[in-house]
Amino acid sequence: MSSTPTLAVSAAREILTRLHDVMASRSAAQVKLNQVVQIIGETLDSEVCSIYLLRDGVLELFATRGLKQEAVHVTKLALGEGLVGTIAEHVETLNLDEATSHPDFAYKPETGEELYHSFAGVPIVRRQRAVGVLCVQHEASRRYDDVEIEALQTVAMVLAELIAGAGLIDESATASRDPRETGAVRLTGLKLVEGMARGVAVFHQPRVNIEHTVAEDIEAERHRVYSAFAKMREQIERMTREAEFGTAGEHHDVLETYKMFAYDEGWSRRINEAISSGLTAEAAIERVQQRTRMRMREIDDPLLQDRMHDLEDLSNRLLRIVSGQLSTAAQLGLRHDSILIARNLGPAELLEYDRRRLKGVVLEEGSLTAHVTIVARAMGIPVLGRVRDVRRTIAEGDLLLLDGVQGAVFVRPTTAMEEAFDAKLLIGQKRRAQFAAMRDQPPVTKNGERITLMMNAGLRDDVSTLDVTGADGIGLFRTEFQFLVSATLPQRERQQRLYRDVMDAAGDRPVIFRTVDIGGDKALPYMNQDGDIATEENPAMGWRAIRLALERDALMKAQARALIEAGAGRVLQVMFPMVSEPWEFDEARELFEAQRKWIAERGRMLPLAIRYGCMLEVPALAESLDILLPKLDFLSIGTNDLTQFLFAADRAHPKLAERYDWLSPAILRFISRVVRETKAADVPVGVCGEMGGRTLEAMALIGLGIDRLSITPAAIGPVKAMIRTLDAAALRTAMADWLIKPPASMRAVLEQWSEANQVAIA
Ligand code: PEP
Ligand code: MG
Numbered sequence: 001m002s003s004t005p006t007l008a009v010s011a012a013r014e015i016l017t018r019l020h021d022v023m024a025s026r027s028a029a030q031v032k033l034n035q036v037v038q039i040i041g042e043t044l045d046s047e048v049c050s051i052y053l054l055r056d057g058v059l060e061l062f063a064t065r066g067l068k069q070e071a072v073h074v075t076k077l078a079l080g081e082g083l084v085g086t087i088a089e090h091v092e093t094l095n096l097d098e099a100t101s102h103p104d105f106a107y108k109p110e111t112g113e114e115l116y117h118s119f120a121g122v123p124i125v126r127r128q129r130a131v132g133v134l135c136v137q138h139e140a141s142r143r144y145d146d147v148e149i150e151a152l153q154t155v156a157m158v159l160a161e162l163i164a165g166a167g168l169i170d171e172s173a174t175a176s177r178d179p180r181e182t183g184a185v186r187l188t189g190l191k192l193v194e195g196m197a198r199g200v201a202v203f204h205q206p207r208v209n210i211e212h213t214v215a216e217d218i219e220a221e222r223h224r225v226y227s228a229f230a231k232m233r234e235q236i237e238r239m240t241r242e243a244e245f246g247t248a249g250e251h252h253d254v255l256e257t258y259k260m261f262a263y264d265e266g267w268s269r270r271i272n273e274a275i276s277s278g279l280t281a282e283a284a285i286e287r288v289q290q291r292t293r294m295r296m297r298e299i300d301d302p303l304l305q306d307r308m309h310d311l312e313d314l315s316n317r318l319l320r321i322v323s324g325q326l327s328t329a330a331q332l333g334l335r336h337d338s339i340l341i342a343r344n345l346g347p348a349e350l351l352e353y354d355r356r357r358l359k360g361v362v363l364e365e366g367s368l369t370a371h372v373t374i375v376a377r378a379m380g381i382p383v384l385g386r387v388r389d390v391r392r393t394i395a396e397g398d399l400l401l402l403d404g405v406q407g408a409v410f411v412r413p414t415t416a417m418e419e420a421f422d423a424k425l426l427i428g429q430k431r432r433a434q435f436a437a438m439r440d441q442p443p444v445t446k447n448g449e450r451i452t453l454m455m456n457a458g459l460r461d462d463v464s465t466l467d468v469t470g471a472d473g474i475g476l477f478r479t480e481f482q483f484l485v486s487a488t489l490p491q492r493e494r495q496q497r498l499y500r501d502v503m504d505a506a507g508d509r510p511v512i513f514r515t516v517d518i519g520g521d522k523a524l525p526y527m528n529q530d531g532d533i534a535t536e537e538n539p540a541m542g543w544r545a546i547r548l549a550l551e552r553d554a555l556m557k558a559q560a561r562a563l564i565e566a567g568a569g570r571v572l573q574v575m576f577p578m579v580s581e582p583w584e585f586d587e588a589r590e591l592f593e594a595q596r597k598w599i600a601e602r603g604r605m606l607p608l609a610i611r612y613g614c615m616l617e618v619p620a621l622a623e624s625l626d627i628l629l630p631k632l633d634f635l636s637i638g639t640n641d642l643t644q645f646l647f648a649a650d651r652a653h654p655k656l657a658e659r660y661d662w663l664s665p666a667i668l669r670f671i672s673r674v675v676r677e678t679k680a681a682d683v684p685v686g687v688c689g690e691m692g693g694r695t696l697e698a699m700a701l702i703g704l705g706i707d708r709l710s711i712t713p714a715a716i717g718p719v720k721a722m723i724r725t726l727d728a729a730a731l732r733t734a735m736a737d738w739l740i741k742p743p744a745s746m747r748a749v750l751e752q753w754s755e756a757n758q759v760a761i762a
Contacts, residue, residue: 011151015043016278019158020214029166033063036162040136040155041065044148048116048137051159052077052084053124053168059084059133062168066137067111075108082106087121088130092294093153095120097143117141120149124156125290126164127207127395134159154277157287161213185411187387190366190657192373194714195382196425197339197360197402201394201411202329204342204349208319213283215275224281225271228322232314233262257310267311281322289315309364312391313343334358339400339409341390344654347371347522348484355379355461360402362409364390367657369640369690371522375481377690377712378458384409386654435717439470443720445728451702453720454510454710456688459485460498463505465713470720473509475710476636476688477502479559480516492558499566510573512613512636512710513563515556515588517577519544540641540650545578550587560595567607575613575636580621582628585614589631615688617641622674629681636710637674639689643667662691663700663750665742672739675705686710695722695761700750702728703735718762725760 022035033051041049048066052059061067061075080089086104087094096102099119107114120143121135134156136144144152215221240255261267267288274284289312296308320326328349329340334357344365350372361376366385376383382404394400394411401410401421405428410417443453454475457463466474482490482498503511519539549556563572576588589612600606612631616622617638629635639662644651646667647660661667671687678685686708691697693715699722701709711719734753743749754761 010277011043011147012154012277015040015151015155016158016214018043019155020278023158023162023214029163029168030063032162032166036155036159037063037065040134040152044136044144044151046136046138048113048135050135050137051124051132052088052135053132053163054079054088054130059088061111062132064111066116067113071108071111075111077106077108080104082108083119083121084133084135087123087133087135091123091125091128091130092297093120093122093149095144095149097141099137113137115139118143120144120152122149122152122156124160124163126160128293129395131160132163151277153291154274154279154287157279157283157290158213161210161283183412184414184417185393186408186417187362187390187393187411188406188408189362189384189387190368191404191407192363192366192368192383192385193361193377193381194404195360195380195402196404196421196428197382197400198421199337199339199359199400199402201341201396201398201400202334202338203391203396204329204340204345205316205320206325206327206329206332207316207396208282208323208325210280210282210286210319210323212280215278215280218275218278221275221279221281221284222272224322225268225275225284225318228281228318229262229268231321232318235317236262257307258314261311261314282319285315285319285322309343309391328352330354339402341394343391345372347375347481350375350379351459351481351485355381360384360400360404362387362390362394362400362402364388365654367652367654369644370652374456374478374640374690374712375458375484377693377714378456378462378481380714386657432717435721436468438717438720438724439468441470441720441724443472443723445702445723445726447727447729449707449728451723452686452708453716453723454512454686454708455713455716456710457502457713458482460501462713463502466506466509469713469716471509471713471716474502474506474511475686475708477511477513478517479513480518480522483516483518484522489555492562495559495562496566499563503566503570510571512573512575512634514575514577514615515546515559516549517545519548540644540652546576546584546588547578547580550584550591553591556588556591557595560592561599564592564596564599564607564610565604567610568605570607571609571611572607573611573613573633575615575634577615577638578617578641579614579628580618582621582624582631585612585628585631616674617645619645619670622670625674625677625681629678629683632683634684634686635674635678637671637685637687637689639667639671639687639691642670642689643691646670661747662694662697663747665739665746668700668704668735668746669739671701671706672704679705684708693719695719696747696750696754698722699726699731699754699759699761700735700746702726703731705732718760721760721762725758727757730757 018039022032037049037051050064050067051062053062059077061072064072077085079085083094083099083102083104096119098117099105116137116139118138118141121133123130124132124134134152236258270288271284274287279287330352334354337359338357339360339362340358341362344363358381361381361383363385364387366373373383382402384402384404384407398412401413403421443451452472454473455469455471456476457474458478458481519542563574576585579585596606611633613634613636614632615636615638640651649656649660675685687701687706688710692701692709693711695718698709698719738746738749
């Protein structure tokens with residue numbers, strides 16, 4: 001049975017107009033509910049209209065017109081019991097011409113409902129969960145019109161507001177939204193940062209709480225939606241221009257879909273119609289979304305489900321704009337131990353969270369070397385990425401157990417799941433204790449080679465990890481993290497203070513400061529006043545790192561001075577990121593030398609020496625090593641960027657996250673060649689990308705002749721354990737052959753070799 005939108009609008013509007021006065025009155029909630037059932041019954045010409053609310057896990061008849069009044073507060077149905085229980089459990093609408101013939105029908109004699117044949121019921125939904133059911137019954141055996149069902153659904157939204165406002169909603173109720181989402185669920189994903197975490201689900205972009213559903217002034221509501229649409233389109237246009245440079249970390253194809261929906265006439269028209277029926281802008285957006293959700297649930301097409309997520313996102317964005325509730329969960333503050341849920345995040349957004357409360361992150365996208373992952377790793381926060389259906393399956397406040405070892409998250413866990421998790425947690429703690437006990441043991445291979453094992457850092461707090469892990473020093477200090485956590489450009493004094501503190505804490509251990517590497521997914525909104533950073537199509541390959549720093553040399557000069565002054569009386573080590581040609585290194589070095597001279601002329605204390613190094617991240621640089629090496633004090637291979645450029649595969653692209661292997665012959669041969677040439681020139685060479693923090697990959701690097709690794713602090717223990725069980729000379733011999741004639745899977749061969757030789761691979 002089809003119906004025209006105008007009819008639906010007028011049916012709903014008639015009810016809402018009458019409900020408006022009820023809602024505004026000061027009567028008790030029970031009185032209001034009694035009035036509501038009368039109004040709906042009369043308007044839809046139904047002998048019966050009843051409201052059931054979820055109390056203590058059961059659906060209780062709260063108000064009725066047409067059923068026996070003695071049944072009110074007496075008739076109760078469990079979730080899933082009878083038609084009403086089925087509606088609540090599945091959050092679905094039922095429309096039947098013969099109620100008794102439905103398999104879920106349950107007869108309740110106290111109500112006297114046997115007289116009525118037709119039945120229609122809709123869930124009363126709050127935060128995507130059913131908190132009650134609104135139903136109508138009719139003596140004659142006829143299905144209700146779509147128009148009437150639409151009207152009922154709209155009224156159910158208003159009822160949700162009424163009963164929440166009156167405190168009648170059982171907030172602890174766990175009526176599910178979908179049969180697949182009942183009770184405990186295990187979701188799997190890609191391990192981005194290992195670790196175990198327990199916490200409540202917190203959405204990075206919290207759901208908007210709709211306070212008013214019935215419009216006072218329909219034209220005003222229409223206007224609010226128009227301007228929210230305009231604002232949202234503007235935001236999306238900007239995000240598209242900025243591509244990954246935007247702080248939201250959204251990807252290009254997602255943005256394209258956003259754009260498609262944002263300009264979709266059908267969507268805005270439906271919202272408009274919902275407003276015409278008497279809803280506020282917020283309620284209209286939510287109403288349309290609810291309807292879409294219900295429709296989509298019936299279609300089991302993964303492609304469409306993905307689209308649905310995009311529409312959910314946009315709908316939420318529109319709601320946030322229209323309601324002015326714009327804060328992220330970080331800005332609202334975490335109140336409990338929490339696990340953050342997001343589609344994706346930028347590194348700066350993650351850094352906004354309170355580290356004491358943030359226990360884990362679950363992302364729908366994400367990749368191993370995206371900077372948000374690196375920041376989380378530095379913060380010691382487990383991250384699970386590429387988890388499908390997160391936002392549909394998890395509700396705000398759900399208990400989550402994140403098992404970063406298995407690569408799974410348990411949602412609303414059963415006791416058995418909790419017990420298994422706790423047991424694993426204990427094993428993890430024991431393993432960590434074993435690694436911690438190795439703190440003072442040197443990373444020496446079985447055949448007596450001392451590997452320099454340093455850690456990567458970037459945040460002030462990271463430095464204390466030096467002592468905990470027993471690392472040889474900091475092989476990569478990402479200075480841009482200070483810029484990312486700051487709302488404004490950090491002044492020279494602030495930079496200097498941080499660098500000095502880091503060197504103080506490191507004592508005799510070396511610290512290699514990398515000059516700012518901003519650009520790519522490390523956006524600094526405050527640095528883009530000229531708008532020249534944001535216009536890039538391809539920021540990872542664009543104007544970033546040393547390229548930007550040499551042109552915006554005021555920034556680089558301030559940093560050079562801060563570093564040189566902080567390094568007074570000690571050996572200062574600096575390295576430059578993203579050098580593609582030797583002249584870029586020369587210019588950066590000259591800039592530092594000019595600052596050294598400037599400070600010397602003022603009679604201030606200088607570093608004992610400045611050692612200049614360079615990162616090898618751009619493949620082209622490998623072709624100029626003969627020119628570059630004589631000028632270098634050290635070389636550090638940045639495998640994160642290097643692999644993305646070697647494979648021409650965006651390091652943050654979710655679809656490419658697992659496509660190329662670090663252990664592919666292309667990468668290993670490339671590194672092997674660089675190591676050979678660098679060692680021949682007597683220049684120390686190490687690896688500071690994420691690759692070195694994984695035991696099997698670290699083993700392969702040592703097999704290529706790498707003897708310096710700078711890795712994430714949590715990996716120091718496992719990598720050291722690997723080193724201490726490895727015969728590096730034997731591996732080098734084996735690898736030399738494999739590089740000449742690569743096996744089908746280098747990873748498989750390395751795994752077999754490590755097993756045969758009893759190397760501790762974690
Ligand atoms: C790299 O690219 O490997 C690297 C260490 O730098 P970052 O991850 O900060 O880009
Ligand atoms: Mg890099």
